[in-house]
Amino acid sequence: MALLEIKDVSVHYGRIQALHGISLTVNEGEIVTLIGANGAGKTTTMRALAGLLNLSSGSVMFEGEDISKLAGHKRVVRGISLTPEGRGIFPAMTVRENLEMGTYALKRRTPVDESFDKVFDLFPRLKEREAQAGGTLSGGEQQMLAIGRALMGQPKVLLLDEPSMGLAPQFIRQIFSIISQVNEQGITVLLVEQNANQALGRADRAYVLETGRITRTGSGAELLADPAVKEAYLGVA
Template sequence: MLVLQDIHVYYGAIHALKGISLEVNEGEIVTLIGSNGAGKSTSLKTISGLLRPKEGSITFNGADLTRVQPQEIVSQGISQVPEGRHVFTNMSVLENLELGAYLRKDKAEIKKDIEKVYTLFPRLQERKGQLSGTLSGGEQQMLAMGRALMSRPKLLLLDEPSMGLAPILVKQIFSIIKEINKTGTTVLLVEQNAHMALSIAERAYVLETGKIVLSGNAVELAKSEAVRNAYLGG
């Protein structure tokens, strides 16, 4: 479904991604793990069109996305939940969800999709008229995910969904990610909590300083001594 081939990305003189290649197949949950500054978020921003690679190519369902504008990438079926959530704090929960469907014109279907989001995240239904800035961190994460789903993505990019959340909420968010995947959305997950990420993913890539150093089956990687020592606390 998604193929990155030899992607190089720079921030000014800093070589952030040094020739990464990866693929995501339809229906999978694939995770990118690695320490801070390894290039995980940079990889997602490059797929979303927010950063331009200097070299390499990105294809999605056979179409070249390497030089495509971000809103066009959303219309092709890729949606990103950014790190830090970035909900529109002075707008209500419902208004945030409606904004997620800004490229769509099918009003009746948009309503149905809002109901689907409320089924996944009952808390959002309870808070639908509330200003998003008054929500807790966990509720804002749910809203950011719900908003991304409103564009009906074929591929959902999740950047650090567990960041800053209490352990009980982390479990809840990860079980919802599995639920979203079961309903037919492919997921590419960037996550600092390697243990949780590997527990729900089929495959994983390990990034270190802008390079992929390991890849393979998530269960096997979780058992690997190198991964355990570096990311799972031994």
């Protein structure tokens, strides 16, 4: 079943058109990957899904309902959480306070306590640093914190924008392993990622975005084997 859909969406920044009528579908329970070069429109797509950008045309559908006009914070309440490019943590707040910022959409206290338990199970390192300021964490730990904060809202779909950017190789492997664990817990994932090899290797389905247009789609395995994708994104001629 389609959980989240973009239908023929265009987005402009002033006179510059960033997305040209793109369509994509994220089915319940999937990991879907969106790959593309810098400037292709990947972050614009994620921000449009999260309600942080106005659409020039087209629609965003969630659970069969048009949410194109729904404000970003109301999309969080509905079950859409974004981990933004660059992490966006609050450096002066403690790890626990950062995580609490992800709970404002929840109506009852009990699920918040359960959310802390789940996040600390996924990220034991965050539990160890619960009272530490977010700004003192390593880059990999900050990315864990950003993902953990998004999970605190108990999302139905998690939007991850470049989670491996700037991380050391050991943290990249760990982050992708955690993405798979999150998905196994029943959370649908839409992943924007430049590390195409790792992302496609874990994706049920994938899309290639080039200069604001979807140019290829298929299973993760199909795109991993596609000669044009190999040459452009996997460094294989």
